[in-house]
Amino acid sequence: MLTPTPLEELLDLAADVIGGDRRVLPAGAAGSPFITLGGGLGQAVRLQARAERQLGLAVDLAQLLGPAPLADVLARARPAPVRAAGGGEPGAAVRALLPGQSAALAAEREAGAGAVTRVLSAELSGPLDTDALRGALAALSARHEGLRTAFAATARGPVRRVLAVCPPSLVTLEAVAGGPGEDLVAAAHARLAVRAVRLVTRPGLPPLAFALTPLATGRHLLSFVHHDAVADSRSAALVWQELLADYDRAVRRRPLDRASRPGPDTPGRGGAGGRGGPVRMLPPGAAPHPEHPQRAPHPGHPRHAESADRTDRTDRTESAGRRRAVAAARAGVPGSGPAAARDVRGERLLLGLGTRLRDAADATARRAGVPHSTVLLAAWALAVGRHTGRERLLVDAEMPGRPTAELLGTVVPCAAAAPVVCELEGGVDYFLRGVACAFSEALQYADPDDGAAVRGAAAPAGPLPPAPARVTFAARDELLPASLRAGALTARFHHGHSGAVTADAALTVLRWKEHPLLSLEFASARLPRAQAAQLARALRAALTALVTSPPHTPVDDLPLAPADDLPKSPATRAGTPAARSLALP
Numbered sequence: 152m153l154t155p156t157p158l159e160e161l162l163d164l165a166a167d168v169i170g171g172d173r174r175v176l177p178a179g180a181a182g183s184p185f186i187t188l189g190g191g192l193g194q195a196v197r198l199q200a201r202a203e204r205q206l207g208l209a210v211d212l213a214q215l216l217g218p219a220p221l222a223d224v225l226a227r228a229r230p231a232p233v234r235a236a237g238g239g240e241p242g243a244a245v246r247a248l249l250p251g252q253s254a255a256l257a258a259e260r261e262a263g264a265g266a267v268t269r270v271l272s273a274e275l276s277g278p279l280d281t282d283a284l285r286g287a288l289a290a291l292s293a294r295h296e297g298l299r300t301a302f303a304a305t306a307r308g309p310v311r312r313v314l315a316v317c318p319p320s321l322v323t324l325e326a327v328a329g330g331p332g333e334d335l336v337a338a339a340h341a342r343l344a345v346r347a348v349r350l351v352t353r354p355g356l357p358p359l360a361f362a363l364t365p366l367a368t369g370r371h372l373l374s375f376v377h378h379d380a381v382a383d384s385r386s387a388a389l390v391w392q393e394l395l396a397d398y399d400r401a402v403r404r405r406p407l408d409r410a411s412r413p414g415p416d417t418p419g420r421g422g423a424g425g426r427g428g429p430v431r432m433l434p435p436g437a438a439p440h441p442e443h444p445q446r447a448p449h450p451g452h453p454r455h456a457e458s459a460d461r462t463d464r465t466d467r468t469e470s471a472g473r474r475r476a477v478a479a480a481r482a483g484v485p486g487s488g489p490a491a492a493r494d495v496r497g498e499r500l501l502l503g504l505g506t507r508l509r510d511a512a513d514a515t516a517r518r519a520g521v522p523h524s525t526v527l528l529a530a531w532a533l534a535v536g537r538h539t540g541r542e543r544l545l546v547d548a549e550m551p552g553r554p555t556a557e558l559l560g561t562v563v564p565c566a567a568a569a570p571v572v573c574e575l576e577g578g579v580d581y582f583l584r585g586v587a588c589a590f591s592e593a594l595q596y597a598d599p600d601d602g603a604a605v606r607g608a609a610a611p612a613g614p615l616p617p618a619p620a621r622v623t624f625a626a627r628d629e630l631l632p633a634s635l636r637a638g639a640l641t642a643r644f645h646h647g648h649s650g651a652v653t654a655d656a657a658l659t660v661l662r663w664k665e666h667p668l669l670s671l672e673f674a675s676a677r678l679p680r681a682q683a684a685q686l687a688r689a690l691r692a693a694l695t696a697l698v699t700s701p702p703h704t705p706v707d708d709l710p711l712a713p714a715d716d717l718p719k720s721p722a723t724r725a726g727t728p729a730a731r732s733l734a735l736p
Contacts, residue, residue, distance in 0.1 A: 158225055247310065248302075266651040344649055351377060498680060646659075
């Protein structure tokens with residue numbers, strides 16, 4: 152029997168991850184990108200990790216999620232970088248900030264600590280062993296230097312200090328009591344929102360804490376409260392997965408792994424290109440690695456055919472052209488220029504979707520050859536575009552930023568927001584593929600340091616209609632399951648809200664497969680609650696119209712008035728008083 156080539160082995164792994172036929176996938180991979188073959192962000196992350204672990208090959212995550220044919224991306228896989236022995240610098244080493252940390256601290260200076268404080272909670276049902284919990288927290292912190300990193304101001308700017316030992320603080324709050332039918336999780340989150348900033352503002356210590364709130368007999372709410380400089384959404388999910396696994400071992404009296412893992416700037420650690428030194432994404436305006444592929448839009452969209460005419464352009468020119476496109480899309484949006492002091496107080500609406508609407512969105516995604524998150528992003532862009540009277544809309548989308556599989560197991564803020572230029576034109580499938588194309592294009596330029604510069608690329612001019620200054624989108628439904636088990640505990644996850652925002656309107660996909668749930672956060676000073684509720688109804692109407700209309704229906708003709716084509720979901724639990732459920736008509 153012939154020995155399979157590395158490409159053949161990678162294609163086998165891809166078929167296994169996607170759930171496709173290994174005999175059929177190679178033909179499709181020759182001309183179609185990963186996302187049109189059934190892959191999404193979660194599958195891309197698993198494929199990258201398995202390629203490195205099983206085959207010793209590094210696959211670039213950004214390329215994997217981009218528009219290039221899957222076979223071409225996998226053919227460019229390289230030997231995975233060798234990790235240096237001995238880990239990173241010992242002790243309380245003072246180091247320069249990582250890009251994601253720098254961006255988070257800059258956002259805090261602009262909008263305040265509340266806007267960069269996150270709360271991800273687990274509702275624990277069952278007997279809780281607090282000694283085992285403390286042991287699990289200590290082991291988790293010992294492994295991840297990101298949970299032992301404090302930040303300090305110096306004459307030359309902020310720096311980070313990695314502490315040798317610093318178990319996370321476990322703060323027990325007063326019990327929450329309520330009457331029959333009262334939402335105890337929402338009440339606990341409401342109390343926590345008032346204290347969250349104080350919990351993560353402790354001079355000389357890492358900006359994070361765990362808060363334990365008794366809810367009722369046999370029920371507790373354990374909340375991971377952290378600054379964006381500590382963890383992005385993927386890292387926060389990793390914290391919970393590892394913490395519950397450690398707790399399970401602790402209650403079973405099994406040894407816990409306390410060996411320190413290499414940090415993001417461990418010597419000898421490199422990106423997918425094998426470069427050593429600190430992990431860092433593409434600097435603003437810089438040309439990527441010479442062997443990175445030429446950007447090519449989504450097959451099936453006209454931009455794909457046009458890409459051949461751009462192959463002789465340098466990446467620097469392409470980056471400048473993208474900035475001009477971003478500026479054109481940003482132009483006319485109030486507040487898009489250099490920001491003055493702004494009111495960052497915010498609220499949240501939780502939107503529960505029915506399973507039939509979810510299934511229809513999945514079917515539409517398969518038909519158009521895009522991930523389900525693209526359908527949701529397109530519906531969001533369409534709703535906001537109609538709300539603001541714009542046919543070209545800029546949406547800052549959260550992008551993955553981990554170039555190696557090893558970084559998938561590291562607590563570090565790597566995610567970045569990149570502007571996606573959404574053109575509200577063409578038929579339904581044309582529109583969806585165009586949004587997928589724009590997302591893939593933006594992914595190539597995702598950089599934590601670049602976000603503020605790109606968002607300020609254009610200043611408002613003249614009298615303008617009301618529109619959010621910054622609209623964002625994030626798909627986080629594949630990061631955590633709805634619930635996990637650890638020992639005798641069942642942990643069900645809930646997203647809290649600190650009462651402050653960094654965007655004027657932000658849509659986040661919290662759950663999708665089980666009990667689909669979206670979160671709409673909005674700046675109260677820019678978008679009153681009544682308008683936010685109207686925008687939420689427009690979002691559901693846009694999603695319903697996209698998934699129930701024939702593929703060639705012009706998006707201009709889609710009705711965005713409240714529709715009754717699909718059944719409505721019951722009200723969904725909200726995380727805080729300002730996070731009330733919205734029963735969409």
